[in-house]
Amino acid sequence: MRSAYRVETVRAAEAELMARLPGGALMQRAAAGLAAACAGLLGRVSGARVVLLVGSGDNGGDALYAGARLARRGAGVSAVLLGSRAHQGGLAALTTAGGRVADDPFAVVPRADLVLDGITGIGGRGGLRPEAAAVARAARSSQAVVVAVDLPSGVDADTGRVAGEAVRADATVTFGTYKPGLLIDPAREYAGALRLVDIGLALPPVPDVEALQHADVARLLPVPAAESDKYRRGVVGVVAGSARYPGAAVLAVAGALRGGAGAVRYVGPAGEAVLAHYPETLVHGGPPGKAGRVQAWVIGPGLGDTPGVEEVLDSDVPVLVDADGLRPLDPAAVRARSAPTVLTPHAGEAAALLGVAREEVEAARLDAVRELAGRYGATVLLKGSTTLVAAPDADVPVRANPTGTPWLATAGSGDVLSGLAGSLLAAGLRPRDAASVAAYLHGLAARRASRSAPIAAHDVASALPGAWRDVTG
Template identity: 80%
Template sequence: MRTAYRVETVRAAEAELMSRLPEGTLMRRAAAGLAAACFSLLGRGRVYGARVVLLVGSGDNGGDALYAGARLARRGAGVTAVLLGSRAHAGGLAALRAAGGRVAEDPFEPLAAADLVLDGITGIGGHGGLRPDAVPVARAARGSGAVVVAVDLPSGVDADTGEVAGEVLRADATVTFGAYKPGLLIDPAREYAGAVRLVGIGLEDLLPSVPELQALQHEDVARMLPVPAAESDKYRRGVVGVVAGSRRYPGAAVLAVAGALHGGAGAVRYVGPAGEAVIARFPETLVHAGPPAKAGRVQAWVVGPGLGDAPGVDDVLASDVPVAVDADGLRGLSAELVRARTAPTLLTPHAGEAAALLGVAREAVEARRLAAVRELATRFGATVLLKGSTTLVAEAGGRGPVRVNPTGTSWLATAGSGDVLSGLAGSLLAAGLPAIDAASAAAYLHGLAARRASGGASPIAAGEVASALSDAWRDVTS
């Protein structure tokens, strides 16, 4: 599992470690890792004679860039520093000059011929985009064709929130120190970071056990997924009820059931007007005309995909089993009604639906995704899966770390993919997973299935994602 920590947490750990070490040790560790990453990016045979430009701000990450530049210069690279702050780190600057590096008078001349640019303009404490005087230099760096490597974080993004409130220097790669920062894992900032490499500097034992963000990996998800015991039958494995679809949107019911059938529960009950379409595609489904309360016993419900104005949401929310609410089920949803439930509730909005629930513009949700998912989880007392380019999952009440899903592909932005996800999450709820785990595992498998279906490079339909879920499950558990 990858974890990310807020700036104040990382700085507290750094301060504790620095108090135990000789002065400058931590910066030299960071610079060594940064230089090693640059060697790799340039290709070890191409370091000698490579033209490297350091964009150096006043902060410590400017010092990191200078010390790393000194290491590159000692390996034969031609290293030039462009000083953009009111002051430069004195020790780093002295080390660079001693290694044969130089300071540019004109920032644009070395950038025009650069092979690699180190972005050390602003560090993890930066907010609100680049300063105006740094903008033309950053644009020249990006337009030079050189490989741009961000030192700890791309300059101009918010490390804690992932917000981008102004001009940012987009990196091809980011080398971050000690711990991941939330902004490296959450859009819109994530898209500016490129490939992210973590360099250990000795903070591991000094960081708290509860991070700001968690990004699950295969082994984490494998531990969550249900495995039938020898004595299991379809009812012991869990039955998920799906209230979805309408005469206008029968496909939503088919896709939600497809996701549910691949989610680990023993059986799926479908309730709604699209029963014929569901049975035609999945004859193993148990179909009932409704209402949900009379459909038979279930261990969890999924409600909302393609439902339109049809009834069923209130009936499902009145039940005493976990409920996943998606799509049309989210329209006009009452926070008071959700908070009054005794069983877990999972909400799975996209940014537009989240904005409607919060009473804000969609752009506000997309700009501040971490704050939005926490606010929804707090306001509704529900676990919230906020879909998007980076899918986030917050526990009911906004407690604990937010989970960010590392799988997926932009090809998932296709009609019906969310219906598959909601069915999958509901099935995991019925199998007995806590809501935070059901949502996180569902997002992970869903993204992995999409990657498989698309091959990473081709368009996919939602039905193909559902069909690839079994392979994704095997990938995780094998």
Template identity: 85%
Template sequence: MRTAYRVETVRAAEAEVMAKLPDGALMQRAAAGLATTCAGLLRRVYGARVVLLVGSGDNGGDALYAGVRLARRGAGVSAVLLGSRAHEAGLAALLGAGGRVADDPYGVLARADLVVDGITGIGGRGGLRPEAVPVVRAARDSGAVLVAVDLPSGVDADTGEVHGEAVRADATVTFGAYKPGLLIDPAREYAGALRLVDIGLALPPAPEVEALQHADVARLLPVPVGESDKYRRGVVGIVAGSARYPGAAVLAVSGALRGGAGAVRYVGPAGDAVLARHPETLVHAGPPAKAGRVQAWVIGPGLGDTPGVDDVLASDVPVLVDADGLRSLDPPAVRARPAPTVLTPHAGEAAALLGTAREDVESRRLEAVRELAGRYGATVLLKGSTTLVASPTGPVRVNPTGTPWLATAGSGDVLSGLTGSLLAAGLAPRDAASAGAYLHGLAARHASRDAPVAACDVAEALPGAWRDVRSG
């Protein structure tokens, strides 16, 4: 599992280590890891042209000492000084190793093979300063590999927000711990490939953000045993679809049937369409309260004005609410439910729930998902370029799987059915939402192979994603 920590937590851990080490030793550890990554990105170090963009803080010092190591291996290293002052010892060491300070930043950038962004550190706020913007643009336009030190300059380490101009790196070398902004859009888009360098920090057990990996999801997935039957494995109820959108019901049921539950009960007007595609489904005309016992409900995909939301919310089992079901939610009613609730909005739906603009949600995804979870007392799966899962307490989970090809009609219906099935199988809300998002994104990767994919293709690929996770 990848874990990410806020700046203040990382700074406190660094202070503890620095108190036990000789002066400058922690920076040397960071610089060694940075130099190793830079060397690996170059075809060869000897004769390579490296440019360091050096700010006033410790990130500039990390860049300078990494430049020292590269210069000693035969690279031509030039420093472009962008702050009010440079790290004195680091600059002296670079000059002593044969590096130089560039008089013309644009000349050296035009010939660079690799550029190191050490302009601002994890404490930076707001975008790049105006004087740094043309230099960063020249670095990007040069075609050189661009490596960020700890995080790209101009992005917010704690929130993933980007205000103004920021560095778009090909790779980011971060020290001690991931920072939330490296895992969450929009900042994640600026970070490129991530490399974590261990510098010996002792971090608390509860991170700010965590990202599950194959082994974590495999431990969560329900596996039937010899005495299992369809009811012991869990029954999920699906209230979805309408005369206008019968396909939403089919897709939600498709996701649910491949999500680990023993049976699926469908309630709604699209029963004929559901049975034509999935004859194993248990179909009922409704209302939901009379459809039979379930261990979890999913309501909302393609629902339109079809009733049922109040009926489902009044039940004593976990409920997942998506799409049209989100429109009439009352926060006090959701908080008062005797069983857990999972909400799965996209950015537009989240904006409506929060009373703000879609652009606001997309620019501050971490804050928005936390606010929704707190307001409704629910687990919230915020869909989008990075899918986030938040409960009222505990770390926010960021989903690392997926592909832009998932931005297709009906894919969210499949996710709702899949996640609801995991709820019915007994997973806790945060685990069900996290595992559902992970499998859904992985299935989309399997189905698309960098080509267009339809929602039904994602559903068909879920067994393969399940096997992939289980096999490690």
């Protein structure tokens, strides 16, 4: 599990640790890890050209001390001072080791093999100032590997917002713990590959944001026992599709059949299309209340104006609401339910539910998913370049999904995800686990199916068993 903590928590942990260490020891720990990471990226340190972009804060000091270590190993290190002041101890260490201060950043940055971004720290807000932004652009357009110190300068550590120009790094070396912005777009795409350096912080047991990994997902996946039958494994009901969109029903059922439940019960007008693709499906014309017992419902994909949302919400089992099912959704009705509810909007649907512009949701995804979960009293899976899962309890960490590929932005992929998550609900997973495990497997399946080529939604569904085996194997 990757855990991320807000700036306030990180600073408190740093202060507690610094009180027990000799002066400057914590910065030296960070600089040692940073220098080792840079050396690994360079391959050959001796003779390499390294440029440090140095601001006024501690990240600038980390960069200077790391630069001194690289200079002692034979690198040619130049520091570009972009703040009102530089860390004096770090600057002295650099010059003593043979490094220098560059008068003209545009004379050294284009020729660098590695550029180290220490312009701002984790407390920075807003975009880069014009001078720093110009240097950052020069670094990005060069052939250098750009490495961010703790966090790319110009992004918000707590929220993932990018309000203005920011450094686009190839890699980020972060200290002590991940920060939420490193796991959440739009900031995540500025961070590149992540490397965590342990500096000995004692952090609270509950983070603000977390990201599952293979081992976490494997522990959560349902496994049938010897005495299991299809009903004991769970039955998921799918209310989806319409005369206009029968394919949505087929894709939602495809995801559900591969999600761990023992049976899938389809209700709706696309029964013939569903049976043509998946004859093992239990099909009923409706209404949902007369279709038979289920352990969870999925409603909404391709539903159009077909009724059924209110009836499904009145049931006493977990319900996942997606797509067209979100349009008539009443927060009071959702909050009044005795069983859990999962909502799976994309950014546009989330914006409509919140009454804001889509751009506002996309710029502040973490705030949006938390607000939706609290307002509806539901678990919310906010789809997008970073899929986020938030529980209705604000004290529970938001989960950021680390898998996926831009090729997932294809018609019907969300229908597969809904069916998969609903099946995991019916198999007994708790709502937050079902949603985050589904997002993880869905993204992994898309990677398997795509391999950097275009895919269709049915390719994702077909790749789910392989993704499941990847996780458990």
